[in-house]
Amino acid sequence: MPTLAAYIGAALFEIAGCFAFWGWMRLGKPVWWLLPGLVSLGLFAWLLTLVESAAAGRAYAAYGGIYIVASLGWLWAIEGLRPDRWDVTGGIICLAGAAIILAAPR
Template sequence: MPTLFAYVGAALAEIAGCFSFWAWLRLGKSPWWLVPGMASLALFAWLLTLVDSNAAGRAYAAYGGVYITASLGWLWAVEGLRPDRWDGIGATVCLVGAGIILLAPRTV
């Protein structure tokens, strides 16, 4: 369960941090939006170190599925665009792949 919380927290922190840059460059917001955005991106990186994995690359690869799903949640909650059926199918495929990467039995 701590891995799930680390991944969900990392996804929210990464999306929020990246959105601060989007808001500044694409929505004309103040450059001050970058200050909490940078802190959020640092939090994202730290949270990924809490994932129970023997290799950083494997932890990052599995995180990809969580990030994609969280991004669709952001699309709906923050941007007001409801994900469609294809978004849901794609997110499900990504989460299954992430689960395989993270939970597969390893001999090494």
């Protein structure tokens, strides 16, 4: 599986899993929301193991940039709040950092 696809899938599953807990704890959603949340978090962890990297820490560090941008997409698409210019600027900086980590010659 290509690295970018694994990262995007992992980000969506991680955000969805965490949002299930957020919904239960902060939005008053029923406790059964935790079940799909736990499955989603398990899929997130599995997808990260598919990333081609000799070191888990490096794979996770590069994933961080993708996660941040995906979280801003979630903010807009699911929570209905459009990211502001500072969100977008920060997301671009994080993606640049992830790209440096992934593309560095080793």
